[in-house]
Amino acid sequence: MTDPIPEAETPAKPKFGKQQIIATVLTILILVLVFVIILPQFGNYDEAWEAVQSMSTASLALIVVATIAMILIYTTPFIAALPGLKFKPAFLTRQTSFMISNVVPAGGAFGLAVQFGMLSSYGYRAAPVTAVIGITSVWNTLITLSLPVVALAGLAITGQSGTDTAIPALIAAAIVAAMIIVFALILRSEELARKIGRFSNGLIQWAARIVKREVPFDAVDAIVQFRTSIVDVVSDRWILITLSNVGQQLAQFSILYLAVVALQGGIGGPITLLEAFAAFAFGRLATFIPVPPGGVGTTDAIIVGMLGGFGLDSSSALAATMIWRFATYMPQVLIGGGALIAFRRGQSRRQKAPSSV
Numbered sequence: 001m002t003d004p005i006p007e008a009e010t011p012a013k014p015k016f017g018k019q020q021i022i023a024t025v026l027t028i029l030i031l032v033l034v035f036v037i038i039l040p041q042f043g044n045y046d047e048a049w050e051a052v053q054s055m056s057t058a059s060l061a062l063i064v065v066a067t068i069a070m071i072l073i074y075t076t077p078f079i080a081a082l083p084g085l086k087f088k089p090a091f092l093t094r095q096t097s098f099m100i101s102n103v104v105p106a107g108g109a110f111g112l113a114v115q116f117g118m119l120s121s122y123g124y125r126a127a128p129v130t131a132v133i134g135i136t137s138v139w140n141t142l143i144t145l146s147l148p149v150v151a152l153a154g155l156a157i158t159g160q161s162g163t164d165t166a167i168p169a170l171i172a173a174a175i176v177a178a179m180i181i182v183f184a185l186i187l188r189s190e191e192l193a194r195k196i197g198r199f200s201n202g203l204i205q206w207a208a209r210i211v212k213r214e215v216p217f218d219a220v221d222a223i224v225q226f227r228t229s230i231v232d233v234v235s236d237r238w239i240l241i242t243l244s245n246v247g248q249q250l251a252q253f254s255i256l257y258l259a260v261v262a263l264q265g266g267i268g269g270p271i272t273l274l275e276a277f278a279a280f281a282f283g284r285l286a287t288f289i290p291v292p293p294g295g296v297g298t299t300d301a302i303i304v305g306m307l308g309g310f311g312l313d314s315s316s317a318l319a320a321t322m323i324w325r326f327a328t329y330m331p332q333v334l335i336g337g338g339a340l341i342a343f344r345r346g347q348s349r350r351q352k353a354p355s356s357v
Helices: 018-042 045-053 057-073 076-081 089-103 108-121 126-157 164-188 191-210 218-263 273-288 300-310 314-356
Strands: none
Touching: 045 314, 057 218, 057 314, 076 089, 076 126, 076 218, 089 108, 089 314, 108 126, 126 164, 126 218, 126 273, 164 191, 164 218, 191 218, 218 273, 218 314, 273 300, 300 314
């Protein structure tokens, strides 16, 4: 019999202050730099728009279908990681947090707070809510880091890249494998989690001595608490959690690939499936940069540059990336605004229901 999971503490609500103002200014500067200065070096906006207009109705319809599928699949990681969670509350929570995280500069903390508050309002205790947020964040991180490794390995195996990519691929694979092993050891037993925590404390204090600053952080306590909150769910549902998070990433990629195929005149064009996937995979790494939100601009520049480097003409590369950005960003931002309104209305009705009985 396992010990009961202790109730997690409610996280402090982030505040919009000096850091957010700085993040806003940096976001504006980065967007101007990327969209006004950098991207025009890769392709012409007018020519890119002409390329989009030349796409067939069937190609545009496929992209619309893929976008709808992506929006629906985006909900599944929460359903997989939180037993009993229905589609509607999961959909409202995910879409609302997406809107906030991807509109507010450095809005990741705000998005997490929104997830916690909304799921709690549906009657879930703090511990399982904290667990689903933690599990989803960890899996998303590991899969995002794994994508470039898979892409490089695929290109090397199929002979679509030179041998010079083999060493970076092996190094990246070793790093990702080490992260997965450490995570698996943490879940394996509490004692191993404590050992890893003590080792982490040693690294933190070593780094603190180098910069001559104190870091009042206990990695042992943090890692053990994290393990306790997620271990049961992960052990029972790790396959579903993995499939849902992989599906989320592949759903996004499918939109980019459909746009590339349409703009290059078919599957037999200059860009192969693996090359398009590599551009997407390395572009996704930019989402780890908190400013600008959602990797807007930085991700786009990487994808455009890599597609062009693989042989797609500059205007088509720019057009494909803009289609992908629009499809994966604007619908969910708009839906997220509607989801927030729907959630607040539902919450208001639930609060009024007892008094009307």
